[in-house]
Amino acid sequence: MKALITDHDFPDLELERGIFREAGIDLTIAQCGSEDALIEAAHGFDALLVQYAQVTGRVLQALPRVGLVSRYGAGFDTIDTAACARHGVWVANSPDYGVGEVATHALAMALALIRHLAIYDRDVKSGRWHYLSPGKIRRASDLTVGILGLGRIGKRFAHVARNSFARVIACDPYIIDGDFPAYVERVDLARLFERADVVSLHVPLTDETRGMVDASLLARMKPGSWLVNTARGAVVNVDDLLAALNDGTLDGAALDVLPAEPLAADHPLARHPRTLLTPHAAFFSTDAETELRRKAALNIVQWARTGRPMYPVVQGTRSLPR
Ligand code: NAI
Numbered sequence: 495m496k497a498l499i500t501d502h503d504f505p506d507l508e509l510e511r512g513i514f515r516e517a518g519i520d521l522t523i524a525q526c527g528s529e530d531a532l533i534e535a536a537h538g539f540d541a542l543l544v545q546y547a548q549v550t551g552r553v554l555q556a557l558p559r560v561g562l563v564s565r566y567g568a569g570f571d572t573i574d575t576a577a578c579a580r581h582g583v584w585v586a587n588s589p590d591y592g593v594g595e596v597a598t599h600a601l602a603m604a605l606a607l608i609r610h611l612a613i614y615d616r617d618v619k620s621g622r623w624h625y626l627s628p629g630k631i632r633r634a635s636d637l638t639v640g641i642l643g644l645g646r647i648g649k650r651f652a653h654v655a656r657n658s659f660a661r662v663i664a665c666d667p668y669i670i671d672g673d674f675p676a677y678v679e680r681v682d683l684a685r686l687f688e689r690a691d692v693v694s695l696h697v698p699l700t701d702e703t704r705g706m707v708d709a710s711l712l713a714r715m716k717p718g719s720w721l722v723n724t725a726r727g728a729v730v731n732v733d734d735l736l737a738a739l740n741d742g743t744l745d746g747a748a749l750d751v752l753p754a755e756p757l758a759a760d761h762p763l764a765r766h767p768r769t770l771l772t773p774h775a776a777f778f779s780t781d782a783e784t785e786l787r788r789k790a791a792l793n794i795v796q797w798a799r800t801g802r803p804m805y806p807v808v809q810g811t812r813s814l815p816r
Pocket of ligand 1: 568569570589592596642643644645646647648665666667668669696697698699702703724725726750751774775776777778
């Protein structure tokens with residue numbers, strides 16, 4: 495059994511080496527930066543452990559031996575799941591390692607926007623010391639927070655945000671009423687953007703959610719609202735977001751994720767005075783990273799032992815030859 499780590503940005507891979515060594519699985523490590531590099535590196539491997547590498551239909555077509563693709567992360571939009579299903583390739587993710595981290599990061603971003611922390615910080619460091627320097631501030635406990643996508647992270651966000659805001663409302667057409675906590679009011683998409691003072695995005699990136707937060711939704715927001723995105727960058731139309739920041743619909747936007755990462759330092763979002771940016775870091779704490787890496791690797795170990803990964807996203811048909 496041979497596994498390949500296709501790409502990663504961890505400081506070292508001692509954790510993975512230990513897990514695979516103990517399981518008797520041969521591990522090879524690559525840093526594939528393109529589809530072609532991935533195809534070349536992954537020939538002859540049974541399982542792939544991927545971080546950012548794009549696993550496309552062409553990659554799968556070229557790698558008939560690969561039976562499982564395990565992703566470091568909860569999101570799996572870098573993997574063509576439909577093509578995996580067609581080829582009988584299992585897809586697995588690591589869904590629950592950083593739920594608390596992302597939820598608290600999103601809440602920290604929401605409160606930082608409302609309290610104008612980034613503007614205060616910039617002003618104080620440039621010698622401007624006055625509580626009025628960023629302009630008016632509204633009382634958070636009078637505001638409504640809105641959640642798009644009430645899954646694992648959205649629900650945890652609701653839980654940690656509920657004591658800071660007057661109301662929590664959420665839109666998620668794919669879950670039943672019983673899955674809405676009693677303190678979260680169910681609303682539709684239009685009402686979410688009309689009523690919330692701050693909207694926090696927690697939907698996966700899918701064909702339906704790509705570009706979903708666009709000019710028409712943003713136009714529904716009250717002037718001076720806020721947007722927090724810790725989900726996926728491509729859920730938001732960046733040009734429309736910039737327009738909403740410039741016309742005053744949005745007082746501020748906090749973004750952990752962007753359509754193209756990393757963000758160029760001269761990008762208009764990076765230069766904008768009312769954006770708050772973090773480098774796709776919402777998942778991160780030292781403990782969460784360890785859990786993420788363990789679970790992503792154990793998907794492969796469990797598949798090798800039982801024919802089924804720990805957290806399947808796509809049920810495959812390929813198993814190891816016995
Ligand atoms: P989840 O699958 O538990 O929840 C997603 C929720 O979104 C589901 O309840 C689903 O019904 C809902 N949803 C799907 N389409 C929708 C739509 N069109 N409108 C409204 N709701 C919709 O996923 P989880 O674990 O909560 O993660 C959410 C996303 O957060 C991930 O897909 C990933 O992209 C992102 N993420 C970001 C991280 C970061 O470091 N910034 C780390 C981990 C996850």
